[in-house]
Amino acid sequence: MAVPVVAAVLLLVTSWQVAADGPLLGVDRAVRRAVHTARRDAPSAPADRLGHLLSDLGGGAPAVPVLLLAGALAAWWWRRSRAGRWWLPLPVAASTAVLIPLLVVPAKAAFARPGPLGEPLTAGQWGWYPSGHTATAAISYGVAALLLARVTGPRVGRWLAAGAVLLPLGVGAGLVWSDFHWLLDVVASWCLAVLTLWALDRWLPRPGAGRGQASGSSLR
Template sequence: MLVPVSWQVAVDGPLLGLDRWVRHAVRESRHELHSTLLNHLGKALSDLGGSVPAIPVLLAGGILAAWRIHRAGAARRWLPPLVAVLTAGLIPLLVVPAKAWFGRPGPFGVPLAPDQWGWYPSGHTTTASFSYGVAALLVARTVGAAGRRRLCGAAALLSVGVGLGLVWSDYHWLLDVVAGWCLAGLVLWALARWLPTDPPPPPASPDSSTHRPAAG
């Protein structure tokens, strides 16, 4: 999906009509609902895609995964922090050149300044999807199946929430957000296939003093 969407943005194709239709529908909904709560929620969700808090969560996920691997007595405890750091560096390397190359104006249609990047793909969506997704993936390799489902579900909800918040707040076109999701999805898919699964740490053993047989 990333390739056809990017092609449509590059050539100003008919698919961009979807962006305009969604923006009009969202603006009409905001006007009719006139909900301060929803507007604040949209902005709060959008802010979750900023470098703070997304990058600290990513790095914390790498550290937590390394600690759990260490507790389990497995090797490669160095791998999750390394993956987290490399992911944090990869985000701008992918997003900034793409924004500069496409040079897409934002929803308000104001021409870009000479020193300004474009809106495509959405940096906040990409940052959130990469950061929360990779953090969840790293920790998920050290827990059981139920824990993996919860972590991956939470990361997906955060990523979707950030994207919807950006569209609701009129910060980005819908296709900007979709491109961020697709870009992160490709990297997460490749990373999930490459990363080894580490065993969860053993449960804490009970205090031996509480199980010492009574002297007879």
């Protein structure tokens, strides 16, 4: 229970500081200066390419197909195990793909935060807070891992969980390194993902909770 509470508090604090242009934004500026110093003192084309590659992993093109494929695979495995409501991973995956922009876009429009380059927003342009790429990566890959972990063993489940953590961390690091986002933009999206995954994990049943109609039981 501590993890979602910390995520919720951190999200509220960062949002308040972004809205009020508070002192916590100094962390953003300090991190950006440190990144610029590192890139200046030790320039590395491979590191820059890696930053862009990691950033791209948060785009909808790679993340959403992975999410939908995971939903389809989980449904297939649930059906093979004769679990009740075997089709459930399919609408969960599809709903998640729709949920992400519903969480991020209104917040971007409301906060209207300029990006690290400082260019003013144009008419109709969304802001940078929270990071859409980070949210897409953290929620899409996280839900994909959650769905697949319901039908795999504990060892595979641990690997899936590790991947679901490391990928969004890499995306966030790539965005900050490439000067695409402020650090707090990324942190806010990590917090959104934690809250979303925590709620889904509590609600989503496990195939082992019941079998098909032949056994007379159902998933809870």
